Amino acid sequence: SAVISQKPSRDICQRGTSLTIQCQVDSQVTMMFWYRQQPGQSLTLIATANQGSEATYESGFVIDKFPISRPNLTFSTLTVSNMSPEDSSIYLCSGRTGYYGYTFGSGTRLTVV
Amino acid sequence: AQKVTQAQTEISVVEKEDVTLDCVYETRDTTYYLFWYKQPPSGELVFLIRRNSFDEQNEISGRYSWNFQKSTSSFNFTITASQVVDSAVYFCALSEASQTGANNLFFGTGTRLTVIP
Numbered sequence: 684s685a686v687i688s689q690k691p692s693r694d695i696c697q698r699g700t701s702l703t704i705q706c707q708v709d710s711q712v713t714m715m716f717w718y719r720q721q722p723g724q725s726l727t728l729i730a731t732a733n734q735g736s737e738a739t740y741e742s743g744f745v746i747d748k749f750p751i752s753r754p755n756l757t758f759s760t761l762t763v764s765n766m767s768p769e770d771s772s773i774y775l776c777s778g779r780t781g782y783y784g785y786t787f788g789s790g791t792r793l794t795v796v
Numbered sequence: 797a798q799k800v801t802q803a804q805t806e807i808s809v810v811e812k813e814d815v816t817l818d819c820v821y822e823t824r825d826t827t828y829y830l831f832w833y834k835q836p837p838s839g840e841l842v843f844l845i846r847r848n849s850f851d852e853q854n855e856i857s858g859r860y861s862w863n864f865q866k867s868t869s870s871f872n873f874t875i876t877a878s879q880v881v882d883s884a885v886y887f888c889a890l891s892e893a894s895q896t897g898a899n900n901l902f903f904g905t906g907t908r909l910t911v912i913p
Contacts, residue, residue, distance in 0.1 A: 714900070716900050716901070728902075775841065777900075783891055785891070787843075792839060
């Protein structure tokens with residue numbers, strides 16, 4: 684199955700700054716998904732990213748805050764913009780592979796101070 | 797609308813005890829997929845199993861077993877002879893096979909399992 688390399692694995696950022704998270708897949712995947720996991724909570728879908736089209740955002744998430752790029756079938760980035768302490772979470776990317784298989788990156792643990 | 801309920805927020809067991817993690821789901825689709833993932837303290841998600849809605853056979857993999865019952869919309873997970881390394885948060889998830897949707901995973905709220913040595 685596909686393997687996703689996600690970077691950075693963790694970061695501590697100042698409020699008001701932005702962080703870009705990268706996910707590189709070792710094979711082509713159709714859909715990529717970005718999730719947020721707030722401390723002690725479940726995973727919440729931020730957006731779905733198709734190659735060559737704008738990402739589709741879930742309710743409560745907007746492009747200005749979480750811009751996403753998907754330039755090809757093996758790469759995607761998520762930017763967390765103008766960060767505040769409430770953005771402190773684990774961010775995970777996921778790719779849909781094969782027939783309803785899902786692979787996940789190892790996550791980015793973000794702390795905003 | 798789809799929903800995954802894991803009513804057990806936290807469970808503690810003593811090593812070697814058996815433990816069952818409950819998962820109840822809701823969906824209007826007739827074709828869907830159910831998953832279990834393990835999230836150890838390091839944070840990554842470890843895939844455990846995928847089951848489609850047409851396959852109600854129970855599955856056993858080593859100390860792990862899964863009981864899928866469509867009649868009660870449940871997909872429960874049992875760990876036999878638990879070990880300390882089983883301590884983690886376990887998520888049940890659902891993917892609907894809608895032709896028009898993105899088919900992303902919907903996660904339950906997770907069950908934190910602590911195995912006490």
